[in-house]
Amino acid sequence: MSNTIHMSYEVPANDFTRAGEASSSLKSSLKKMGVNPEIVRKVAIAMYEGEINMVIHATGGKIDVVISPEEIEMVLKDQGPGIADIELAMQAGYSTAPDNIRNLGFGAGMGLPNMKKYSDEFNIESTVGVGTTVTMKVKM
């Protein structure tokens, strides 16, 4: 097993004021570790989008990050309502966010597409009524 570090973050339910804390904390650690700025940017955006999704659609969740010299892996796991049609959810502009969320400037339907765009490997598994797990990898 090569040299890795594991970090985990709890994403609180329904607390918009704290959404983004996990990605910004990871961003700060990656910068201190001397990770290439372009990679830091990709990780920060992908993770931020995921974190916001967990707050909007699920009741929070957990993010596990594993950093190795080769890649950064983020696993975002929630016990939310699940996604019925993943293909539809992945389409740019498609959103099920309610009006009160849209009024805050979220819910543009770009969350999942951006997560895919900024990660080198992207996998999503979801079961309605059980929850969603998104795995993203960004190569160093």
Add this chain to the structure above:
Amino acid sequence: MGKFFTSVRLKEDLCMGCINCIKRCPTQAIRVRNQKAVITKEFCIDCGECIRICPHHAKEATYDSPEIMKKFEYTVALPAPSLYGQFNHLEDVNIVLTALKKMGFDDVFEVSGAAELVSEMSRKYVAEHKEKWPIISTACPSVVRLIQVRFPNLIEHLLPICAPVDMAASMAKDKAMEKTGLPREKIGIIFISPCPAKMTAVKSPIGIDHSEIDGVLAIKEVYPILLPLMKQSIDDVEELGISGRIGIGWGSTGGEAGSLLTDNYLAADGIENVIKVLEDLEDQKFDQLEFIELNSCAGGCVGGVLTVENPYLAKVKLIRLRKYLPVSRSHLASGVAEENFWTDEVNYEPVFKLGKDMNESIANMSRVEELCEKFPRLDCGSCGAPTCKALAEDIVRGVAKEQDCIHILRDYIHKLSEEMSKLDRLI
């Protein structure tokens, strides 16, 4: 000058070794070691927060004394627009400018005049560079330094135009050389500054090769000299002003952005707020904006640590002063714009690195996390570092030890004394 000149200094005899400055420093650049504050100059961005917070007045900014004028045959004062906000009932900036001449300067050149030219250049640059939106203001040297060391992805958004003070300096020098026939080195261009960061910008400029500024005086030191001279000037005021509403508006927050004549901008002030905006900007949370004005000091330049007036009162005074002025009185002459773009590339300076390669960084980061688990997470500052995490990082970088934590030390002493008493019983 070295790459990391900073102008904030410690007066050791006054420092009590308390934790006020380490807690306030936005870049965690200060530690208390052997009962004295120590500033790591690579991390310092010269924001002046430690000068503001220190209850013992042990932090000071370096700047020149008015004696520096004697070093030159001909001197030009460059007053910052924030200077005008310091005086009560000022109705005409020419009174301040005339008083500066009475103080001994041969001429004056308003920084706000050059600011109007920077505004004109910026309007054109912003309109022509949509791909770089939002473009970030580069007038505040603390903000530029902060971006250079901590926000590498934002460097490409920086407005590559000289700050008004640098533009004013080179224009004033050219004008003085033409007028007097003297060589460059015999002319002293002296900036009257609201903040220590400008001093740093003179000694180690970013984006340009060198600054034409030869000296920096603090507004707070010039202020008492000017007051009586202003009274004397009222009856024979010289027409020296070259700026209007736009230029003088640069003295407080929103002035620079407002001069771009668009409402699609954001203006933030106060270093903590600036950092928040930069973090969000880095995560691409507002890519629709055209321009972002950032000032390290609350209120903008009027909030600089070298000023005397309350920044919000100073802002009101600037608004009153501008009220009946023309919008702009300085306009770009041909050839001026070309000379005032940045000439040097700005590169990322990662001042804080946990390891020389990724393997070492990962190992060190794991060690930091382990140490954090051991510490009480009170962030009490008694060890001399601002947070438990900062202490852990210091230990990993080899500049502190676990027993610097008084809670760990207490447990350690406890254990030692228990063992001593065990030994005692054995004897």
